[in-house]
Amino acid sequence: MNVARAALVVVDVQNGFITERSQHVVPKVLDLVRRWEAAQRPLVFTRYHNYPGSLYERLIHWSKLHGPPETDIVPELIPHAGAARALIDKKIYSCFTPDFVSLVQDEGWTDLIFCGIATESCVLKSAVDAFEHNLTPWLVTDASASHGGQAAHDAGLLVARRFIGAGQLVTSADVLF
DSSP: OOOOEEEEEOOBBGGGOOTTTTTTTTHHHHHHHHHHHHHHHOOOEEOOOOTTOOHHHHHHHOOOSTTTTSBBBBBHHHHHHHSSSSSEEESSSSOOHHHHHHHHHHHHOOEEEEEEEEIIIHHHHHHHHHHHHTTTTEEEEEEEOOTTTTTHHHHHHHHHHHHHHGGGGGGGGOOOO
């Protein structure tokens, strides 16, 4: 991991994604963010917004996260999101919006370290898109979770191993240490 040219990307740790199945990850993400900030490394947060008639509604029949308070970053992370290099709003799984792509290019980041919610969708898709943009993705397994539960989280990790390489899955203890 090239920490000198890396950014930590906190994916969609928002009120609407916090359930009894995912709430355990918030302290892990908070600890990782604090350590990353203490090392004075760049931090990016993403925030998902659904909209009426989206494919999420039409095909998946999922109609949450249309606005606050569901779309808000969880309270524990709000101060960190406010101090982050960027807060990327998105309407897709991936963080790879035009604004995010420009930020990565402008900053010269080569490695992107992903954590957040949900492992099997937004975190995974962002990591795969990093790979396809010729960037080195890292997925922090213990600082990611699924509001769908452990089986969905495990499925995301299984697919991530195949998409980006088993060596790209790390724990919080591996990041910066």
